[in-house]
Amino acid sequence: MEEALVKLNVAGASIAVVKDGQVIHQKGYGVASITTKEKVTEYTNFQIASNTKAFTAAALAILVDEGKITWDDKVKDYIPEFKMYNDYVTDNFNIVDLLTHRSGLGLGAGDLTFIPDGADFTVKDLFGIFQHFKPVSSFRTKYNYDNLLYIIAGEIIARVSKMSYEEFIQKRIFNPLQMNSSFVGDSNIQDAKNVAAPHSAATGELKKIDRFAIGMIGPAGGIYSNVADMSKWMLTQLNKGRYGDDLKSLLFSSASSGKMWTIQTVLPNYISERYNTQFNGYGLGWVLNDMRGHLTAMHTGGLPGMLSQVMLVPDMKLGIVVLTNTENGGGGLAFAITRAILDSYFGLDDAEWIDNRARNLSRNIGATDAVTKEVWAQVDSLSGIKYNRQNLMGMYNDKWFGQMEIYEKNGELRIRSLRSPKLNGRMFFYDKNTFAVKWDYQDMNCDAFVIFDYSKRGKAQSFKMKGISPSIDFSFDFQDLDLKRID
Incomplete structure (x- = not known):
């Protein structure tokens, strides 16, 4: 862990390993914040991001076990306002569909409603948002990772249980x-002690960034936890829902455990001679595959400056959780440490995973830098070009994302979203009908192109967008926008 912090430029991390019903290692490394220098301990809270999804699946499993819902229940029976991109999908979309990334929508569709944080979208906005997206595959045929449908799952939990999602998780799982x-979420952050600060090393220099505000995305990625608590979660999962000193208490049934660990959506199999992997798929809140003949259930999580990984090997009674507080290298650290520990249990040779991830990180940063530097170099070379700003300025509207304005301020051409205030930045001429946007928000690498469509008179009538960096986070789904002039 200490070697990985240095080689992957990570501020801090914590880890827990459980084996045969016992916690065998649980410790923090590095610092929770580079400004306060407070040390990470096993009790330091991190945002676990998408590792929350397994908790949402477990919450639904509890309701299934109690006979309050079934996995095959239709979403519209609980949320009549729910509407997908056609009537057949709307009528047949069930609770399992919410959890399995097989909706037919594209990768991260609609994630701009919550990333960057600070937008004013609510859960109610999501009920009708999906009808405005064009499917990229047939319903239930292909995997495309989704966050918004987990938020809908959280709403079902709230409507059935008559308590908020946050309250349900607290009372029925955490307690x-x-x-x-x-x-869950930001409401308790003021009372929480020892919370890790997020960091970024995108520029090569480690810097503290603002904590991501959870807002409406609790069921998709809103839990704060630490490895001491996550050890209890992993032990419960490995015991198929049983917990307590005598394992007589039941959080969810063995049948529900089996359901969550059954592949629902097939993923492309990756070739792994080292692990003899034969299958790969997604269950309910878990990625499922096999390694050296053992079923594994795992998930990663990522928010700005927070990366995590949970790995379970049920028949070995083995669980590993790694939580980190640094963008870029944190995911590589979690992967490397988890693999190194797995390899030791599998009896494999040392694959030098830390050096492997460090090389990958350097290569990826280099490739990203090359592309973005080329774009901004072209922008600089064209800084003197003349164009009619008035033909671009005005208000534009997208059916699901709302209004964006192109305007002039202090001699600069700028663009801003009316619903997502952090999407506000300066526009630079790039090529023909294309401009590059440098957002004021720089905690993540999300600068974008704006591509205009002009009328015969030369006035912009609409525009589309796409990310500049090849490694832009998929949640910046600029490509799903279709903005039409409204003034």
Whole structure:
């Protein structure tokens, strides 16, 4: 862990390993914040991001076990306002579909409603948002990772249980498992002690960035937890829902455990001679595959400056969780440490995973830098070009994302979203009908192109967008926007 922090330029991380029903290692490394220098401990809370999805699946499993819902129940029976991109999909979309990334929508469709944080979209906005997207595959045929449908799943939990999602997770999962320091969302952040600060190393220099505000995305990625609490969660999962000293208490049934660990959506199999992997797919909140003949259930999580990984090997009674607080290298650290520990249990040779991830990180940063530097170099070379700003300025509207304005301020051409205030930046001429946007928000690498469509008179009538960097986070789904002039 200490070697990985240095080689992958990560501020801090924590890890827990459980084996045969016992916690065998649980410790923090590095610092929770480079400004305060506070040390990471096993009780330091991190945003676990998409590792929240397994909790949402477990919450639904609890309701299934109690007979309050079934996995095959239609979403519209609980949320009549719910509407997909055609009537057949709307009528047949069930609870399992919410959790399995097989909706037919594209990767991260609609994620701009919550990333960057600070937008004013609510859960109610999501009920009708999906009708405005064009499917990229047939319903239930292909995997495309989705966040918004997990938020809908959280709404079903709230409507059936008559309590908020946050309250349900607290009362029905955290309290029974004595995950006493864990919580969902931002409301408890002021009372929480020892919370890791997010960092970025995108420029090569480690810097502290603002904490991502959870807002409406609790069921998709809103939990704060630490490895001491996550050990209890992993042990419960490995015991198929049973917990407590005598394992007589039941969080969810063995049948529900089996359902969550059954592949629902097939993923492309990746060739792994090292692990003899034969299958790969997604269950309910878990990625499922095999390594050296063992079923594994795992998930990663990522928010700005926060990366995590949970790995379970049920028949070995083995669980590993790694939480980190640094963009770029944090995901590589979680992967490298998890693989190194797995390899030791599998009896494999040392693959030098830390050096492997460090090389990958350097290569990826280099490739990204090359592309973005070329774009901004071209922008600089054309800084003197003349164009009619008035033909671009005005208000534009997208059916699901709302209005964006192109305007002039202090002699600069700028663009801003009326619903997502952090999407506000300066526009630079790039090529013909294309401009490059440098957002004021720079905690993530998300600068974008704006591509105009002009009328015969030369006035912009609409524009589309796409990310500049090849490694832009998929949640910046600029490509799904279709903005039409409204004034």
